[in-house]
Amino acid sequence: MSKTIEILEKMGNDSSLQNEDAIKDLLVTTACSANIAKAIIDKDVSSLEYQLQVRANIVCAMYPAEDDEAAVEDDEQNSEENEENKTAIST
Amino acid sequence: MQGSLVCVGTGMMLGGHISPISTSYIEQADVVFSLMSTGITERWIDEMHHDVRSLQCYYQEGKNRNITYNEMVEAIIAEVRLGKKVVCAFYGHPGVFACVGHRAIKQATKENYPAHMEAGISAEDCLYADLNIDPGESGCINYEASQFMFYKRNIDPTAHLILWQVALAGDKSLTKYAASKETLQVLVDLLTETYPADHQVILYQAKVLPIDNVRADTIALHDLVNIELFMHTTLVIPPSEKPQPNNDLLTKLAQIDNKEAKSKHRPKLTLVI
Numbered sequence: 001m002s003k004t005i006e007i008l009e010k011m012g013n014d015s016s017l018q019n020e021d022a023i024k025d026l027l028v029t030t031a032c033s034a035n036i037a038k039a040i041i042d043k044d045v046s047s048l049e050y051q052l053q054v055r056a057n058i059v060c061a062m063y064p065a066e067d068d069e070a071a072v073e074d075d076e077q078n079s080e081e082n083e084e085n086k087t088a089i090s091t
Numbered sequence: 092m093q094g095s096l097v098c099v100g101t102g103m104m105l106g107g108h109i110s111p112i113s114t115s116y117i118e119q120a121d122v123v124f125s126l127m128s129t130g131i132t133e134r135w136i137d138e139m140h141h142d143v144r145s146l147q148c149y150y151q152e153g154k155n156r157n158i159t160y161n162e163m164v165e166a167i168i169a170e171v172r173l174g175k176k177v178v179c180a181f182y183g184h185p186g187v188f189a190c191v192g193h194r195a196i197k198q199a200t201k202e203n204y205p206a207h208m209e210a211g212i213s214a215e216d217c218l219y220a221d222l223n224i225d226p227g228e229s230g231c232i233n234y235e236a237s238q239f240m241f242y243k244r245n246i247d248p249t250a251h252l253i254l255w256q257v258a259l260a261g262d263k264s265l266t267k268y269a270a271s272k273e274t275l276q277v278l279v280d281l282l283t284e285t286y287p288a289d290h291q292v293i294l295y296q297a298k299v300l301p302i303d304n305v306r307a308d309t310i311a312l313h314d315l316v317n318i319e320l321f322m323h324t325t326l327v328i329p330p331s332e333k334p335q336p337n338n339d340l341l342t343k344l345a346q347i348d349n350k351e352a353k354s355k356h357r358p359k360l361t362l363v364i
Contacts, residue, residue: 001138008131008302012105040302045302049131058129063235
């Protein structure tokens with residue numbers, strides 16, 4: 001695992017790292033890069049994401065308001081309406 | 092070699108919430124599919140296994156999300172059919188306000204592959220801890236925000252009401268990643284049929300990274316349309332009324348209690364012939 005991810009993982013699961021001083025000590029002992037350390041201390045998520053070059057534009061909507069059958073019926077109805085509109089326009 | 096499927100949750104907090112069994116499943120899988128809530132947590136899972144495939148590529152603004160979810164399921168099942176030990180890692184709990192895991196397990200089971208889900212720590216669990224709410228105290232009901240709007244509901248103002256994915260509220264097309272002010276106003280108008288317009292509600296976001304802060308912004312309900320919402324923002328509506336005793340039911344219960352008390356103290360009679 002990369003150093004930065006290891007540091008974040010440790011910060012997430014070690015109860016002794018839930019204060020700023022302990023985090024600063026950790027960053028020193030792990031010889032974390034200065035830019036990463038600054039992002040962590042400043043709680044700058046954007047900077048961290050940029051430096052790690054992780055995926056941007058994450059979607060985290062994991063639940064549809066309606067189930068498949070209702071969605072399929074809506075899609076079919078939309079297709080039928082589109083076909084009717086095309087016929088109306090062409091005539 | 093028969094394929095199999097396990098859906099696990101990685102919890103909300105990077106590193107802090109993933110269970111030992113979920114970690115073990117990920118590490119021992121042949122292939123891992125991931126669906127995380129941030130790029131950094133996605134990287135964290137990437138680094139746990141040599142073959143992690145993000146399902147993010149199936150999302151596209153303007154595309155019905157049901158199609159996206161079904162494509163994700165097909166990608167997952169395709170690997171199961173190849174005889175692999177497939178693990179799907181979802182953020183939070185893999186089956187709470189998350190349909191892909193359930194659909195994939197249903198399909199795998201239908202095709203006679205072993206498939207199951209391991210529980211995870213969900214955003215709802217974090218909400219109770221972060222906001223100091225005990226759902227047992229006054230009751231609590233959870234809805235996906237749009238689903239709440241699309242169907243007639245009986246709102247109980249004496250219990251907590253929690254609306255998930257509120258930033259997408261009112262999107263019937265399932266293609267948008269942000270609700271308009273107009274659709275949010277429709278939601279506010281619906282809620283103000285039950286709650287006062289100035290009822291204090293909470294916009295909540297759980298910590299995902301150790302350097303995050305919990306979002307717990309209290310606003311008046313009518314201000315919802317003017318506040319910045321994100322896909323992971325949840326609307327928490329505390330009770331606006333005290334519960335009223337159900338006197339008829341309480342009377343019935345008291346009658347049962349009295350009857351039971353009398354039968355306990357009745358003298359024992361023996362029939363002598």
